[in-house]
Amino acid sequence: MIPEDPLATLFQCGNTFLDVLRTAQVDAARFRNMFQLRVSERGYERLHNKEFSKQAICMIQLFHLYKNFGPSLALNDINLKIDEGEFVFITGPSGAGKTTLLRMIFGEERPTSGNILINGVNLNRIKGSKLALLRRNIGFVFQDFKLLPKKTVFENVSLALEVTGEPYPFIRKKTHRTLRLVGLDHKKISYPLQLSGGEQQRVAIARAIIQSPLILIADEPTGNLDPDLTRDIMDLFRCVHSKGTTVVIATHNRELLKEGAQRTIFLNHGRVAGEK
């Protein structure tokens, strides 16, 4: 039986979405991430249903997605659904469209046509500051790390929280905790160029996870790592996943793909060529 819910009652009384959020202070804390997204009423209702009826909700949905770069077609009619809390690999040969797909989900690249829904929000319908707010809920580990060379490890990681306007003691505490999680607390005053490739990768992961994102995306996160480091990095992703984050990883690494029974989507020439 679905428990009686004060929010549902408020909706039934004809209040608008914002009225409901303003009135329900307690629930506002629980759905803080959703507020930052300023989700559509429908998106909120889906989360709400999930909370009360425990049905899976769709975190990422792609409908007839096409992307052209001049005459070349990087994505060709991609249709995909990834539920909240899934752990998904995206694989395929070089040039198949993996990075392009991840950048679309992150809202960094706009589709030529088609729609992308992130937690019920259609990326075609938002831009500017709203898109920036949504992206705070997505951690992205770039293939080439994109660390700021003139900032220390600590600063690279804490910057992601500073933009949220959280108080500094909170930022400092959370940055230390995240650096400890990736095993790099002892390198906090180093600069990226003083780190090994694996250490830089872990800083990039720390920066992506510090905001406890709804979605963690990683592009070839084990590209240049030896098998031991690869295992460490994958353990980190599993740890983040175990806390409820939806994880999407693009990889060529066959060893990773052999492991476990993770959902794997195969891309080829910009199309979904299969799924395991």
Ligand SMILES: Nc1ncnc2c1ncn2[C@@H]1O[C@H](COP(=O)(O)OP(=O)(O)OP(=O)(O)O)[C@@H](O)[C@H]1O
């Ligand atoms: N900014 C761009 N301008 C022009 N073409 C691009 C751009 N980005 C990607 N492409 C093209 O789109 C196609 C898909 O590229 P993408 O980087 O998504 O492939 P990938 O699967 O990530 O490859 P890899 O495994 O080598 O990283 C390629 O043909 C690439 O040349």
Ligand SMILES: [Mg+2]
């Ligand atoms: Mg790529």
